[in-house]
Amino acid sequence: MAPADGDQRNDRGGVLADAVARFGRLAPRPALRGHVEAIWRSRVGDRVDAPLVIVPDARIDLIWTGSQLFVAGPDTSPALAPLPPGARVVGFQFRPAAAGALLRAPMHALRDARVDFAEFAGAAGRDLAARAADASDDAAALSILQDGLARLLADAPAPDPRLDALYARLQRAGDGESDLARLARAAGLSERSLRRRSLDAFGYGPRTLARILRFGRFMDALRARRGEPLAELAATLGYADQAHMSREVAAFSGFTPSQVRRQLGAPVAVSFKTHRRD
Template structure:
């Protein structure tokens, strides 16, 4: 079972995942984010995904998910070095710092609370989020084209690509694809027919939407949108 709540750290979310009893694997979809994780007494970092990450469902996890572009400044590592990876924090930080962070999680009444405390401590000593990258995410999430967004931000395409690699783990075009897919899934799960979802989310047509979803997640759109939610929305007044 997966549970999530807003974090005391602005823009972040705190989540827990415990075995549901069905024994099936969990599928974590790309979202432009990075996570600080707690699993089996270890601290890990989940880098930005370009494809779905399939995780076993046999044990419990807790995490803090940072909004796109913010984790590298907190964790001290460029996002592209962690792309599509799950890495022990001990491989990124000095041993003494990892011990202090681990002790902080152990001292909390729940690992998720301890992780949130660690994240808040990191944010307190880090530089504020880059406003240019914040504007980039907002523009792409609103469906603005990458080239037009670069012009509006007053930054060249190559420079924007370099900064995006460090902040997001990939270039702005990949980030735009992922954010567009997330918009489409939200619409489809709210009961919007797939053809209308494709149009509203900025795809050429429904087959384009279907290809992109499968490319990024490894499964079809219908597998990600339960039929009962679509039927419920169609019958509600």
């Protein structure tokens, strides 16, 4: 993995985590699946000499670094993770609207924050981190973490299905609508109640949630090496135009769409329909 060069870094000196770290996903144990969607593992490249840029994805994660167990709250802007070359990280990605059952806190209170798990789980959280740190290897640490989370989630309530439906509605490709009145009617809630529940469950109101999920579709498109011109990609994803997409991508990543595309290695397409720059 090559070091990050100046063209790849944002104005804070960071490089996209997706570009310089290898990610793998595995299914959690059955006891966790009502609240944990996936376990991801990441290894930073050995020659990476820049902090990693973590972009918003409308999710909450419990992250283990080998020495620290902490909650990564819902982000609204890119965050820097100053991990050393070769670092290994494990994350438990919660299902939409499911983290509150474990953390017993509104997600808007954790927005753009990284908080030690012991702040939520007390002695049980400290003990879990200590036992994982004493594990013989990464596999043993992961087993300890899954066992501990299963115990903590044993009596946790399931996510509100109305919020599951809201998330799914806003996540669908091409469905960029975030009209609060329409969403509230679909959920069978008042507008005020829907916004409050959305803030508690996701950390965002419905409109911000919709923007971040659309940005996620942009990232997915580039990860899939879709090579259409940026103006066409903007239209496909429901942005008003390419300039609108560029503003949103910059807000959530710190990069232009072209910079993101270059970092992720997608082919650059040439369009004869537009000469607009991002």
